[in-house]
Amino acid sequence: MKVQFPNNDFRLTNNKLTKNTKNIIPNLDTLSLEVYNDKEFAQSYSNKIEYNSHNALYERPATLSLLPNVTGKKVLDAGCGPGKYSEWLVNKGADVTAIDYSDEMIKLAEEKVGISARVLKANLNLPLEQLKDEEFDVVISSMVIHYIKDWQLLFSEFNRVLKMNGVLVFSTDHPVAMCSLYPDGNYFETELISEEWKSYGIEMSSYKRPLSEIFRTLKECDFRIDEVLEPMPVAECRENFLMHMKSCRDSLGSFASEQLKRNNI
Numbered sequence: 001m002k003v004q005f006p007n008n009d010f011r012l013t014n015n016k017l018t019k020n021t022k023n024i025i026p027n028l029d030t031l032s033l034e035v036y037n038d039k040e041f042a043q044s045y046s047n048k049i050e051y052n053s054h055n056a057l058y059e060r061p062a063t064l065s066l067l068p069n070v071t072g073k074k075v076l077d078a079g080c081g082p083g084k085y086s087e088w089l090v091n092k093g094a095d096v097t098a099i100d101y102s103d104e105m106i107k108l109a110e111e112k113v114g115i116s117a118r119v120l121k122a123n124l125n126l127p128l129e130q131l132k133d134e135e136f137d138v139v140i141s142s143m144v145i146h147y148i149k150d151w152q153l154l155f156s157e158f159n160r161v162l163k164m165n166g167v168l169v170f171s172t173d174h175p176v177a178m179c180s181l182y183p184d185g186n187y188f189e190t191e192l193i194s195e196e197w198k199s200y201g202i203e204m205s206s207y208k209r210p211l212s213e214i215f216r217t218l219k220e221c222d223f224r225i226d227e228v229l230e231p232m233p234v235a236e237c238r239e240n241f242l243m244h245m246k247s248c249r250d251s252l253g254s255f256a257s258e259q260l261k262r263n264n265i
């Protein structure tokens with residue numbers, strides 16, 4: 001069962017002390033590609049995130065709240081999916097480049113943003129060769145990085161393509177919530193996990209890793225953490241979220257559902 005509470009959202013500034021990614025061996029993982037490249041799934045994902053509780057009313061408001069003013073800024077949407085964030089950014093007057101490794105997601109993103117954004121196929125497990133050094137003011141990556149095993153290359157590449165004092169905003173599954181789902185796993189290890197996304201009828205794999213590793217990698221890749229959110233659902237979301245939580249309560253175990261109850265959600 002997909003637990004959709006809570007996520008973590010991070011806002012960081014890069015210090016640009018290093019930007020050498022040449023010695024990092026890329027990981028050729030294509031985790032999740034089969035699912036994201038399935039035409040039916042991609043369309044269904046695109047439709048659902050327009051209105052659903054997790055993306056539209058919980059994750060997106062929190063992630064967008066961390067963005068600086070993007071008007072006139074060069075923004076990279078890394079793992080753009082069907083282009084919802086890119087569309088938002090274009091509407092705010094940003095100069096957007098969107099990348100993803102799924103052809104189906106790229107098609108949907110292109111349909112959404114037309115010629116208002118540059119949409120490219122790129123794998124975040126590899127060096128982002130189509131992107132120049134210090135090309136972007138902002139990188140946003142929403143609900144993507146838990147599909148990537150090797151964060152050294154990923155964050156070093158984000159650092160390379162960002163200007164000095166550029167901003168990186170990302171959201172990801174909260175490690176404690178993910179761990180509470182896998183009592184047999186080891187919180188302190190980076191582990192491949194798999195969950196059923198019931199509303200899509202699919203099995204989704206991703207990596208969970210401890211908070212200490214997240215912070216260590218960000219520091220090693222020269223990012224300075226400005227803000228970390230553990231967001232609550234917005235008011236509009238509470239009713240939907242409550243129904244969702246009730247339906248998952250059994251598999252949630254005690255942690256996330258107790259936290260929601262204690263916070264009157």
Ligand SMILES: C[S@@+](CC[C@H](N)C(=O)[O-])C[C@H]1O[C@@H](n2cnc3c(N)ncnc32)[C@H](O)[C@@H]1O
Nearest residue numbers: 036079080081100101102105123124125142147
């Ligand atoms: C959960 S979706 C999020 C889409 C979008 N960021 C959003 O929040 O609406 C994850 C996206 O990450 C992409 N993705 C996963 N691993 C990737 C990789 N190694 N390189 C590029 N894209 C990747 C998938 O194809 C998918 O479109």
